[in-house]
Amino acid sequence: MQAWTRAGAPEGPPTGPGGDDPRREGELATRTRRKTARPPRFKVVLYNDDYTPMEFVVGILEQVFDKSPAEATQIMLHVHRNGTGIAGIYVLEVAETKVATVHKLAEERGHPLRSGVEPE
Ligand code: TYC
Numbered sequence: 001m002q003a004w005t006r007a008g009a010p011e012g013p014p015t016g017p018g019g020d021d022p023r024r025e026g027e028l029a030t031r032t033r034r035k036t037a038r039p040p041r042f043k044v045v046l047y048n049d050d051y052t053p054m055e056f057v058v059g060i061l062e063q064v065f066d067k068s069p070a071e072a073t074q075i076m077l078h079v080h081r082n083g084t085g086i087a088g089i090y091v092l093e094v095a096e097t098k099v100a101t102v103h104k105l106a107e108e109r110g111h112p113l114r115s116g117v118e119p120e
Pocket of ligand 1: 050051053076079
């Protein structure tokens with residue numbers, strides 16, 4: 001069994017009132033464990049290049065990553081200015097499929113656009 005499939009795995013510090021605050025000792029924590037397991041998630045990262053047209057990247061963000069036109073433009077400009085940016089966060093299989101789709105669409109149009117998967 002994969003580790004993340006175990007329901008009730010500890011998830012960070014207690015979420016109850018006060019946390020470690022000794023003044024609130026004795027108050028009941030509301031929850032220290034998740035009720036349901038959560039699979040690890042992965043970022044799909046877009047990389048800047050000098051040749052892929054901005055409109056193509058915006059189109060990819062809309063069509064492959066379901067972004068609105070405004071959000072897609074913001075993400076594209078972030079990548080253009082900073083070198084990388086996050087297109088979306090998914091479970092591993094979905095993230096890998098998105099990357100393959102980006103590369104296929106870019107290659108079909110002769111653009112060098114690249115993307116990759118990183119742990120969240
Ligand atoms: N830098 C590209 C240009 O000026 C645009 C671009 C943005 C390319 C984001 C890739 O992931 C990218 N045409």
